[in-house]
Amino acid sequence: MWLFSGLMFVIFLVMGIASGLTPLFSRQATPFGVAIAGKHEYLEQLKKRFALWNITISGLLGLPLFVLPFMEDPDRVEVLSAVYVTVGMVIFLLFTFILYLNYRNKVLKWKQQLPKAEQQKAKRVVVDMNYHQKVKAKSQFTFFIWQLAIIVIPVLIAFAFYDRIPDQIPIHWDSQFEVNRYISKSVWGVLALPGIQLLMIPVFNYSNHAIVKSKQRLSPLDPVKASEKSRRFREAWSNFTFAITIATQLLISILFLYSLFSQGENTWILIATIAIYLVFSLGGTLYLTFKYGQAGEKLLGEEEQYYQDPDEEVQWKWGMIYYNKEDPSVFVEKRFGIGSTLNLARWQAWLVVLGILLFIVLTH
Numbered sequence: 001m002w003l004f005s006g007l008m009f010v011i012f013l014v015m016g017i018a019s020g021l022t023p024l025f026s027r028q029a030t031p032f033g034v035a036i037a038g039k040h041e042y043l044e045q046l047k048k049r050f051a052l053w054n055i056t057i058s059g060l061l062g063l064p065l066f067v068l069p070f071m072e073d074p075d076r077v078e079v080l081s082a083v084y085v086t087v088g089m090v091i092f093l094l095f096t097f098i099l100y101l102n103y104r105n106k107v108l109k110w111k112q113q114l115p116k117a118e119q120q121k122a123k124r125v126v127v128d129m130n131y132h133q134k135v136k137a138k139s140q141f142t143f144f145i146w147q148l149a150i151i152v153i154p155v156l157i158a159f160a161f162y163d164r165i166p167d168q169i170p171i172h173w174d175s176q177f178e179v180n181r182y183i184s185k186s187v188w189g190v191l192a193l194p195g196i197q198l199l200m201i202p203v204f205n206y207s208n209h210a211i212v213k214s215k216q217r218l219s220p221l222d223p224v225k226a227s228e229k230s231r232r233f234r235e236a237w238s239n240f241t242f243a244i245t246i247a248t249q250l251l252i253s254i255l256f257l258y259s260l261f262s263q264g265e266n267t268w269i270l271i272a273t274i275a276i277y278l279v280f281s282l283g284g285t286l287y288l289t290f291k292y293g294q295a296g297e298k299l300l301g302e303e304e305q306y307y308q309d310p311d312e313e314v315q316w317k318w319g320m321i322y323y324n325k326e327d328p329s330v331f332v333e334k335r336f337g338i339g340s341t342l343n344l345a346r347w348q349a350w351l352v353v354l355g356i357l358l359f360i361v362l363t364h
Helices: 002-025 041-070 074-112 140-160 187-213 223-261 267-292 294-299 347-363
Strands: 168-173 179-184 331-333 340-342
Touching (some): 002 041, 002 074, 002 267, 140 187, 140 223, 187 347, 223 267, 223 294, 340 347
Antiparallel strands (some): 331 340
16 A cells, blocks of 8 residues: 555646746746746746646645555555545646636736736747758658557467466456456457457557647747747657557556466566656656757757747637637647647547547546
8 A cells, every 4th residue: 555655746846837837838938838038037936936836736735645655444545545646637727727817817918917018028939841841750651560560469368278278367456456346258358358458559649749849939030949949749659659649558468468477466566567668758858848849949048948939819719728729730739838738719629629538538
């Protein structure tokens, strides 16, 4: 139980760090989703306070988890831990969103107090027409074929040794990594997890496509350098997305074979596999975030980061949700945060949303 509590505490803390540092690594021309020209001490202070609040609250929400190991009733502990982790994460997400809106309102009010000349500086949008041709990323076919191989090979192994699979297959482990749920051996029972993996293929392919093909937003102060840094950012994240895709599918395939042939023993294999995966995925995400920032802005000089961005307050709801009927792009770079988001004014974007919801329903 101590292992579970420690792991959940780390996850809470990582959530707080990731959320808290978002303004520091988002586009510097739009702090908290508001277009501002130049660097200002007041805004830098808000960013630091936002980070401090997020990290503090996430740590406080994680501390009660260390009470669970002292409880004697294992069934009660199991229920309480599941409920608390779920409720705690929901509370944190609500807190960080409300905090973001609060700080965003502060920036909007502060901006209104700036001199008119400062508010109405010339705004330019720079586009590199050959940008997407320069981005070298893994193809959709490469994503597909590697995932398919990782899924099919374990399935072939499972059916080659089908007679060695026990009549009761473990499918769920509690917080102490002890089996607490089984299903009867059957062909469909064996194929259930690989079926979920197949449904994940378009999800991972979509994630890579969104990174590579989203509309660019370049600093007008040095557009040539900005285009090159943005290209490096997208290639790095595309390669990491490929690595995470392979790692995730490998993790599930290992769990698939473990559940079929381990008979619930040697749980250290389960623990070690999950731990390695978490360290790799979280560590890689933080590394790329710190190195590149949004769209590679951390590779630019400070003077190129704090340019004047078009207001677009009408198109960006709360600085996070993009809705622009005049923009043909389906994917656009986030104004607040790292990566890409959807233009919800395009019907193709709603197909993506529908596909994600369908995936959640089918894998529930």
